[in-house]
Amino acid sequence: MKKLLIRPAQLAVLAFTFTWQASAQTLPxxxxxxxxxxxxxxxxxxxxxxxxxxxxxxxxxxxxPGPQYIISDDPEYIRVPEAISLQEKVTPGTVRLYVYNVNGVKEPAKITTKIVAVIKNTGTTPMHIRMLKYSSQQPSGNYFQIGKQGLADYFAATPQSNIRTVEPGKILAIDPAQEKFLVKYDDLVHGFYDFVIDQPGEISVVQTDPKTPIATALARAKVLPPKSRSGAGRGLFGVxxxxxxxxxxxxxxxxxxxxxxxxxxxxxxxxxxxxxxxxxASLAGNYxxxxxxxxxxxxxxxxxxxxxxxxxxxxxxxxxxxxxxxxxxxxxxxxxxxxxxxxxxxxxxxxxxxxxxxxxxxxxxxxxxxxxxxxxxxxxxxxxxxxxxxxxxxx
Structure with missing residues (x-):
């Protein structure tokens, strides 16, 4: 099951027969x-x-006022075994990251991968990162359940006290669980995070095989071009x-x-x-x-x-x-x-x-x-x- 595509509002409206007027004061x-x-x-x-x-x-x-907002959903289906589906720079402050990517590798064969969002410290002193809202779901082909549960977990999340450190030039998995998840073909990786950093950084979403260190894959993989056949969009957005x-x-x-x-x-x-x-870039859907x-x-x-x-x-x-x-x-x-x-x-x-x-x-x-x-x-x-x-x- 694929992620559902947004359809423009001008598409044909569903036809229903009214049994009474909407302005009527009494319901049946x-x-x-x-x-x-x-x-x-x-x-x-x-x-x-x-x-x-x-x-x-x-x-x-x-x-x-709100966080710098980044979404990774273009290409939604990552069809290259090792690739970067998003790469954006962020400044010190609060960041919101929404990861919505699917293992779409089927040529020459369907394989299992991992898809991990990382942040690189591009500053000159150690970066401190603290999670404010954390919503992470097990990869699955049940996209509806993941989307619904992801929002529920996000709304229920509270700021964490744990502070992680990233040395200059190094990377850190934003969601440590993603490094452990195995992503089967057509499984969705879904994460929704608000966090705060005190150094400039670069956020990347990387797909590679389960045994390859993410740092290795990040160093050699290429950034995929945007605007594939599916996906809401990707980039750093102003709202x-x-x-x-x-x-x-x-x-x-x-x-x-x-x-x-x-x-x-x-x-x-x-x-x-x-x-x-x-x-x-335009975020089709405002997800x-x-x-x-x-x-x-x-x-x-x-x-x-x-x-x-x-x-x-x-x-x-x-x-x-x-x-x-x-x-x-x-x-x-x-x-x-x-x-x-x-x-x-x-x-x-x-x-x-x-x-x-x-x-x-x-x-x-x-x-x-x-x-x-x-x-x-x-x-x-x-x-x-x-x-x-x-x-x-x-x-």
Missing amino acids: ADINQKLITAAQGSIVELPGLLNEQLPKINYQKMVL SNYRLLSNDTIDTKNGITQMIIADGQLDPWVLGYEGSTGNM GVMYHTELKWKSTNGKGLALVTWNARSGNNQWCSGMANTMVVSGGKFKEGIIQLPSDRLITKKAPEAILVQVFPPAANGEEQTIHFTYSPPGASCLPTPLIFIPVDMK
């Missing part, structure tokens, strides 16, 4: 019941509801964190609304720099970018607000057949925290399936409330993954 009783009784993270079927043409929430997007604020207060009396993130149009792809060519979102809402008709998501692009092509994600969402009917989507199975497939993220009860006096959530585009899934807000009767 059976759908309302499903939404208010379902377990958090579970799949609920919402026939006649899911459509990409639902009214959209307008929002402002602000770039937040790692966004803050999203809604322009208007959501009111349950106005019916269903949706928030569209990471579609490449309403929310354009972030731009960066690819070190091996010196060219500008690894954190969206810290704040939405104001109120209930002037006494209804609550259910938040669901779905696989809107399931009909585009064979690679969009499933979606899995993880978010951090503020408290409502369910407590605040990290939720894997879906939580009751690996993926959601297509409409009428939706995933219940949270249900927000109305305030007793109808006053304005705030919804917070942290979203990052889910690796291995087609985008966008719309976030839909549905007024529900909770009585």
Whole structure:
């Protein structure tokens, strides 16, 4: 199973028959019941509801201070037995690294490799490196599970106290586990890291055979050219964190609304720099970018607000057949925290399936409330993954 390719928003929208208008103030009783009784993270079927043409929430997007952001996902499939799939320079400070590479070697035969991200100290004094967030998964062909679990582990991670040292001119595996992992053909190597360094450095992602020291392979391997047939992109990008604020207060009396993130149009792809060519790079999908979102809402008709998501692009092509994600969402009917989507199975497939993220009860006096959530585009899934807000009767 390959990583799912992003498809442009202008591709044909899935056709569904509406049994009622999105602006209607009353849901069919059976759908309302499903939404208010379902377990958090579970799949609920919402026939006649899911459509990409639902009214959209307008929002402002602000770039937040954040780490230098590097992603290695081009070429996604490393088809050369020994090669460098990414090489970028970083300055002292905080760095975010997202590794998403697959052992794609099949000529003259399929082989087992290792894929390791390393940092070289290019300064003149010892480099000290400390991990702030660490998310590392065993290589696997189950890309959906890796992408979902990778985000869950990242959100749950806390700063480590251990400080490692890299002497000038030397290298260090950013994730020591990667040096031990054996990567079979078509297995995905997935790592998501925030760390801090105090010397300039150079980050490389290297594939070689399991017995070759990474330093040896790094010294002799060539950097592969970017922009292969698959992969979101690679390079050093100018945005790692966004803050999203809604322009208007959501009111349950106005019916269903949706928030569209990471579609490449309403929310354009972030731009960066690819070190091996010196060219500008685009990160198709904004994978690894954190969206810290704040939405104001109120209930002037006494209804609550259910938040669901779905696989809107399931009909585009064979690679969009499933979606899995993880978010951090503020408290409502369910407590605040990290939720894997879906939580009751690996993926959601297509409409009428939706995933219940949270249900927000109305305030007793109808006053304005705030919804917070942290979203990052889910690796291995087609985008966008719309976030839909549905007024529900909770009585």
